[in-house]
Amino acid sequence: MFSPLIDELMSSLRCLPGVGPKSAQRMALHLLERDREGASRLAKALAESVDGVSECSRCRTLTEEEFCTICNNHRRLKSLLCVVETPADVLAIEQAGTYKGTYFVLHGHLSPIDGIGPSDLGLDQLQQLLSTGEVEEVIMATNPTIEGEATCHYISERAKKLQVTVSRIAQGVPLGGELEYIDGGTLAHAFSSRQKI
Amino acid sequence: MFSPLIDELMSSLRCLPGVGPKSAQRMALHLLERDREGASRLAKALAESVDGVSECSRCRTLTEEEFCTICNNHRRLKSLLCVVETPADVLAIEQAGTYKGTYFVLHGHLSPIDGIGPSDLGLDQLQQLLSTGEVEEVIMATNPTIEGEATCHYISERAKKLQVTVSRIAQGVPLGGELEYIDGGTLAHAFSSRQKI
Incomplete structure (x- = not known):
């Protein structure tokens, strides 16, 4: 036209x-x-x-330098490593403003049906990073979806073999949400994972 | 970040x-x-x-040639000139698929408060085009807003001085609309401009 x-x-x-x-x-x-x-x-x-723009050599997030600003920051704890699916997740966690460790970006999740396996997620690079002994705890922050959970399970099994502590971010009812509008799966999980106060 | x-x-x-x-x-x-x-x-x-991309030398629509495809098309009636506010309006009318004339694009409407006067709308160029005698009828298709109506009135007065027929696209209830949801102004206009059948 x-x-x-x-x-x-x-x-x-x-x-x-x-x-x-x-x-x-x-x-x-x-x-x-x-x-x-x-x-x-x-x-x-x-x-x-x-x-x-390419990927940070340590954490795989997007950057135009060899190392991103977070990996280059000496104040960030290199002993804590948070594994996320995308650079947008890094941003969301940074905006929450409490996490002081570093990240590892998978750029996706395991998905055999789409042909996405461990090598596509840089898991060899993650293994190398963990075997340096620098990292003491891996915090799994993949999405709480089926694929995210499967990816979390796979990575945590590999990390445990290297004697690294692995944790998963808490799942339950979101802050400020109203129980009335929260889905059944989340509510069931919140009940089964209840904590003593 | x-x-x-x-x-x-x-x-x-x-x-x-x-x-x-x-x-x-x-x-x-x-x-x-x-x-x-x-x-x-x-x-x-x-x-x-x-x-x-710049403007067509005849109709001011956006094009990278000197004349746009419509002005260059020998099948389009040069005796009919439809005046519209934007190139998007040209596209909308073209998609309706019945108009066989050419266009003149104002790139806006008269708006003294924003400092938009006749010269910004290319009205001198329009006057020149009309004084060649090529155009027999000017169809005003500016938006049915206050500014669009004022622009329409201004242009039609100038065109009439050059002995060119000026018409305005019909205003009334849109096809397929339900009376229940049509605003009062449109309904009032549709009643006052009712036509014998």
Whole structure:
């Protein structure tokens, strides 16, 4: 409908998650009509990120340096290692603001049906890190889904063989939630894992 | 929180309409983790569009050629000129699929409070186009808002001075709508503009 360049811009905007044809059209026209400066800046940021950003050599989170800011920070406890599925999980935990250890990012979870095995999650790298003896406790913070639990189980078995303490973040009712609206599985788990006060 | 390149990518993604900090983070991580090819393609499309796309010399819609595909199409009636506010309106009318004339895009509406006057809307260019005698009828399809109506009135007065027929797209209840849910203003207009059948 539009000229080839605009059509190409609209269709390439659809690589963004949650952007359908209507949003892509709105975004393309907005950029071209009202924010060409923003469009140039975005083009530059995208190109530089694709070239520059890779994984931290220690924790596999996204960074353009060899080590990320958390692994490079001498105040972070290298003896604590929190295993998460994605860099977004690192951000969520950092925003909670209480964890002082370091991370290991799997970039996914075990999923044989999608052909994702231990090597795709960098588990050899994790094993190497654990066998240096630097890490005293591994905190498993994979998602509380079936795949996340399976991944957690697999990693904890391997870690235990290396005489490393393994723990799992607590599961139960979320703070500020109302019992009325909490699903049955969570409630059942909260009852079976109840703690003395 | 992340490294500078990723932070810059997240903040530049916020130039897209409807993208807040959470969506920008999700988009940035999605592109870097799973779709670097899409990110490169988007960067290229953005840079090329910003450089290449400008306005059609006849109708002011966005195009990278001197004339857009519609103005270049010899089958389109040059005697009919539909005046719209944005290129998105052109697309909406084209998708309806019945209009066979050409367009003139204002890129906005008269809005003295925002400092948008006749010259910003290319009305001199429109006047020139109308004074060539090529156009027999101007169809006003600005939005049915206060600003759109004011713009319509201003343009129609100028066009009438040049002995050009001016019409306004019909306003009333939309097809397929239920009367129950239609606003009072629209209903009142639909009654006062009722037509004999």
